[in-house]
Structures are given as C-alpha cells and as structure tokens.
Amino acid sequence: MTEHPLTWDHSNPLTGETMPAPFFYDPAILAEERERIFLRSWHLVGHVNDFDAPGKYVVQDIFEQSVIVMAAQDGRIHAMHNACRHRGNRLLNDRRGKIGAVLRCQYHSWCYNQDGSLRAAPRTEALPDFDRNEWGLRPVRLEILAGWVFVTLNPDAPPLAELAGGAEAEMRRFLPDMDDVELVEETDVIVHANWKVIHENAIEGYHFDLSGPVHKDLAALIDFQGYRLTPHDQWWTYIGPPVSGVTEAYGVPLEGSTWQTDWFFNLGIFPNTTLYSFPYTDMIGTFIMIPLGPEKSLLRFGYYAPKGRPVPPVTKAAINWMNTQLGPEDIELNEMNQKGLHSMGFGSGRYLIDPDRPHESEHLVHHFHKLCYQAIREQD
Ligand code: FES
Ligand SMILES: [Fe+2]
Structure with a gap:
C-alpha cells in the first residue's frame, strides 16, 4: 500500500490525481478546515x-x-x-x-x-x-x-459583495421573485459522509445520466448539452437550459402552475452555501452541508417560495421529490463514496476533465478541492 502524504499537487487537473482520500476522513484535516475555512468564511x-x-x-x-x-x-x-x-x-x-x-x-x-x-x-x-x-x-x-x-466569525473576511462579485446579478437573472420569498420548509438530514463528499457530488454533471433513475428524471427536464459549470474563484454557478416540449415535471402536469425559471439554476459560494432552483418551480432552495465530524455532516435543505401565495403544485411536488427521491439517491452515493475512500485499493483517483463535453466535466470539483486545499495549506 502506498501511503499518501497529506499534501496534494493540484496544478494540473487533466493529468494529476484527485485530492487524496485522507482529506475526506482524517480528523486532523477537519480540525484544520474548522480553523482555516469555517471560522473564516461567510x-x-x-x-x-x-x-x-x-x-x-x-x-x-x-x-x-x-x-x-x-x-x-x-x-x-x-x-x-x-x-x-x-x-x-x-x-x-x-x-x-x-x-x-x-x-x-x-x-x-x-x-x-x-x-x-x-x-x-x-x-x-x-x-x-x-x-x-x-x-x-x-x-x-x-x-x-x-x-x-x-x-x-472573521473580522477580516472580505465583504461578500467583493468575494462574490457578480453573484447577485446572476441570481436576479433566474430568480425574479427573490426579494419576495418566505421559508416554507426546512429539512435536516444526517449524512454519514465528509462535507466535501456531499458537495462535490452536487457540482458535477458526470453522474447525472450515469447514476440512479431519479437523476435521469431531472436530466430529462434539462438540455444537458447546454449544462455549464462555471467557477468564479470563491463562487460558482452550474446552470442548465430547459428542453422543449415539457408538459409535466416531478410527476405533476405543468398546466396551471407558475415558476420563476424553467432553467436548472445553481449558485455556490465557498465553502458550503448553495442557492438553486429546479426547472418549473416557484422556489429557491438552499442546500448547506455542515460538518459534524470528519465523516458525518448535517445536510440542511431550505425551501423558499413566494410570500403569501399558495405553493404551486409543481413546486410542491419538486420539494417532495427532492426530500424523498433525489436527495436520498445522492445521499446513498455520498455514503457509499465515503466508505470506499478508506479502501487500501484507492488512495486517490482522476478527474474527468473534458473541454469538449463541459456538461460532464469535473472541473468544478477540482476547483472546489483546490479552494479547500489552498485554505488549509497555502494561505497564512
Ligand atoms: S445570567 Fe448568569 S449565565 Fe446568564
Ligand atoms: Fe446528484
């Protein structure tokens, strides 16, 4: 067995290896992340x-x-x-x-x-x-x-508007009701996986068409060739345009419903904030993974919908679908992934980086890992 030292060469995602496995279960790494990521970030x-x-x-x-x-x-x-x-x-x-x-x-x-x-x-x-x-x-x-x-908790943190410059404009493009929403539901789920394992799953489209059946339901609403995952240093987006001819979503007819966007819109801010909207929903979801231990996280799903109005049927169905179908399908992947990371037969892997098929490329996973690594190893 090769012992992987807890350093990582992240310079070339195309030819290099993935962030070594102990970064995803070593308690000493989580202690560093607490100090240098979570106590310093927004x-x-x-x-x-x-x-x-x-x-x-x-x-x-x-x-x-x-x-x-x-x-x-x-x-x-x-x-x-x-x-x-x-x-x-x-x-x-x-x-x-x-x-x-x-x-x-x-x-x-x-x-x-x-x-x-x-x-x-x-x-x-x-x-x-x-x-x-x-x-x-x-x-x-x-x-x-x-x-x-x-x-x-960091008095010296750069202002959010500076750190995530451009994020607000991007959100307003897709979420016109953003000023007028209220919380309709918040669901906490314990996941037996490192917080980064949960996060990296959300920021790649490679597994979309290749993993479980529920993922294919979502992929069917999106023109997947147009799915783009775009890093902007401390924030990023992953956005997919709609396919044409959709008449139902999440098992419910579109007719009679309202939505903010027919796109699949996601915006992340380092380290663990994601705001998103599913196609044809009148909601803004928050998706936050909070470390409880090196291999245990609290995954918090928040759902915001336009204030003072009944939640449209498609949106209601989408929230239920996220809580009972897509969420669990991904959580199962997260927990299986976490177990495999311990294997003597792993150590580290490869990123699928493909500029010709950007919708399936894992460049955003590499970007996120790099930000985590730089925070604990390459910054004062
Ligand atoms: S009043 Fe004594 S601890 Fe708060
Ligand atoms: Fe997924």
Whole structure:
C-alpha cells in the first residue's frame, strides 16, 4: 500500500490525481478546515424575510460556535454570539423562533434587548464599576447579499459583495421573485459522509445520466448539452437550459402552475452555501452541508417560495421529490463514496476533465478541492 502524504499537487487537473482520500476522513484535516475555512468564511443564515418582525430569530451554529441572528425594534437584523456575558450560558437552543422584547438568560436572568444590548442584570448595581453598556452580547459580523443574510466569525473576511462579485446579478437573472420569498420548509438530514463528499457530488454533471433513475428524471427536464459549470474563484454557478416540449415535471402536469425559471439554476459560494432552483418551480432552495465530524455532516435543505401565495403544485411536488427521491439517491452515493475512500485499493483517483463535453466535466470539483486545499495549506 502506498501511503499518501497529506499534501496534494493540484496544478494540473487533466493529468494529476484527485485530492487524496485522507482529506475526506482524517480528523486532523477537519480540525484544520474548522480553523482555516469555517471560522473564516461567510455562512448563510436565511433570507431577510425570515426576520420580518422584531424578535424573530435564527440560530446558526458553526462547529461549537453559536450565533443568534435576530430582528430588533430598530428595524435592523443583528447578529451576536449565543452566550450570556455573565457566566457564558447558551441563551437560545431552538433553530428558529420569536421572542418578546427581552432575551432572558435562564441562569441568573440577565436580560438583553433584541439588538443584544444588556437591558438589566439583577443586583449588578452592587458592583462598583459595572457599566451595562459594556456587557451586551458580543456582536458578530453580518452582511446581506441579494436579500440573503450571512454571518462570519472573521473580522477580516472580505465583504461578500467583493468575494462574490457578480453573484447577485446572476441570481436576479433566474430568480425574479427573490426579494419576495418566505421559508416554507426546512429539512435536516444526517449524512454519514465528509462535507466535501456531499458537495462535490452536487457540482458535477458526470453522474447525472450515469447514476440512479431519479437523476435521469431531472436530466430529462434539462438540455444537458447546454449544462455549464462555471467557477468564479470563491463562487460558482452550474446552470442548465430547459428542453422543449415539457408538459409535466416531478410527476405533476405543468398546466396551471407558475415558476420563476424553467432553467436548472445553481449558485455556490465557498465553502458550503448553495442557492438553486429546479426547472418549473416557484422556489429557491438552499442546500448547506455542515460538518459534524470528519465523516458525518448535517445536510440542511431550505425551501423558499413566494410570500403569501399558495405553493404551486409543481413546486410542491419538486420539494417532495427532492426530500424523498433525489436527495436520498445522492445521499446513498455520498455514503457509499465515503466508505470506499478508506479502501487500501484507492488512495486517490482522476478527474474527468473534458473541454469538449463541459456538461460532464469535473472541473468544478477540482476547483472546489483546490479552494479547500489552498485554505488549509497555502494561505497564512
Ligand atoms: S449565565 Fe446568564 S445570567 Fe448568569
Ligand atoms: Fe446528484
């Protein structure tokens, strides 16, 4: 057996080998990724419409770190660490919810305003030098891109608009209802695979026509020859035009339904954010893989549809199809892939790079692996 050192020559995707297998299961690699990727990058929390009333919040965990994102009386959305400044108690446990005017710590009742400032703290008047203004919840950086709310724990992270320059215009081309959507469903699934194994599966079309039957259902809606996977450094798209003559999708007739786009549209932002829309659906999906361990991830599917309107039948069918058919078919591939990576008979493989058949080429997988590798091995 050849021992693969944990370095990788990514210089030539056409002739070189894939990122070596231990990058997908070694706990030391995940520790490096935590430090150098996840604690430094931007994380999608939700849409601004998730925060359309004071007190509405979403809790976003980033490894052991936990961040509260909350709408406040001042009309703004605030992000703050989910830890009481008194003795560090975690304040909110639920993924999302709504509080009244006060966020109260269950331990000794320190009370915070919705913007994180400290409102009252029992008996602190006995402390000679206690200034309430200095003991609000520690803020976290928050930015909004095209109506999507992101946070980062990195004070030095480049602004999202710079890092993903051009992404907003691309989203608006395909998702005209983007400002007017609301969350209709969020589904969390535990997947026994490394987060990169899940991600790389989503960013290549090579397996589309060659894996399971459900993939062929999706491929049948797309003019697959026109499927294009395009890297733009820290963000990327994979987009496919519609085939003509489609009368039904996801087992439901198109007649009587509405949709934002008949294209298959996907946009990713490094490291783990994907926003997408299936052909003929009036929805924007979020697809986020969150590492829970080197070989265990939380795959979070969010579905946003136009606000205040019934979800059209095709969209409803597509959400159900993703949750019960396409998602599970890919998850099975992810888990089988994860097992195989340990084999003494593997080590590393090859990328299928084919400029003449770009729709089936794995250049975006190489690009993503390269960004991961550079973050942990080639940057300060
Ligand atoms: S830890 Fe929160 S009030 Fe004491
Ligand atoms: Fe897939």
